Amino acid sequence: MSGAATGRERERPPPGARRAVVFAFPGHEMAMQRIAVRIGADAGALVLHRFPDGEAYVRLDTPVEGCEAVFVCTLDHPDVKILPLLFAVDAAKGLGAIRVGIVAPYLAYMRQDTRFRPGEAITSATVGKLVSGVADWLVTVDPHLHRHASLDAVYSIPSAVVPAAPAISAWVAANVAKPLLVGPDGESAQWVAQVAAAANAPWIVLEKSRRGDRDVEVSVPQIEDYRDRTPVVVDDIVSTAHTMIAAVGRLREAGLAAAICIGVHALFAANAYEELKAAGAARIVTCDTVSHASNGIDVNAAIAEAVARLIGV
Ligand code: R5P
Secondary structure (H helix, E strand, O other): OOOOOOOOOOOOOOOOOOOEEEEEOOOOHHHHHHHHHHHOOEEOOEEEEEOOOOOEEEEEOOOOOOOEEEEEOOOOOHHHHHHHHHHHHHHHHHOOOOEEEEEEOOOOOOOOOOOOOOOOOOHHHHHHHHHHHHOOEEEEEOOOOOOOOOHHHOOOOOEEEEOOHHHHHHHHHHHOOOEEEEEOOHHHHHHHHHHHHHHOOOEEEOEEEEEEOOEEEEEOOOOHHHOOOEEEEEEEEEOOOHHHHHHHHHHHHOOOOOOEEEEEEEOOOOOHHHHHHHOOOOEEEEEOOOOOOOEEEOOHHHHHHHHHHHHOO
16 A cells, blocks of 8 residues: 655656645555556555444555645445545545545446436435545546436536546457457447447447346347357446346357457456356456456556546646
């Protein structure tokens, strides 16, 4: 969680520029270093502890008075992470930071963006209000925007969305000879179309119906023209992996080769990863927004650029 962004490649801010400090929550040291190098910041020392009764302890061991402060914390398993993150951001404010931002490569609670049944909590709105009430800005990668056109509908602070599509397209172009990009549902069209355009490949979208957390069905449209291609299923979130599992199965039944599965955010609840492998995925690759064995697509450079733009360096 601590260390200095040292080395010859480090860029110092121009004279007179404000000092910046970047803090990493556990597991984000690499992303923190990339951001620190890009914006010419110091690496901050952050101390986290969980008391025996479950309460969180947070301490900043690097002074932030008069500084830009940045906290890098992805929000998988959000219920244990959000409060310590908000404590850290609020502490930085209390300690005199002039602006405090959050880099959350995976932004949780974006899927419950409406009341699907009467009485439900719209958790995306509540988390949006909590974070916007404490932090000054937010950077994330491909948040699950379905019913909202932009993050501004949920977060009232300035934000930047880093698209994973360019990095995914580059991976597909380098690793798959004749790809057919496949979105498992209508919502995925936004990512799949971008990936396909940059990889110069055709794309299709399946029709999905979800009856429960692990009860997912998809149907495949006409694929006659694509029989000689390798299907590459691209989705933003892989949680139970049942969306991917259903897609892999139906594509195989339709006569295509075993599918390659690409996820932006590797949540992989319980045995989801093993189940997806057992379902016949030829390969499973994810972006490194959530640390997982399947990470193979680096989006940290794009995140660092977005932070630099947002704070004006
Ligand atoms: C849904 O709207 C998302 O884009 C993903 O398709 C979904 O979250 C995947 O979930 P699971 O892996 O549990 O099927």
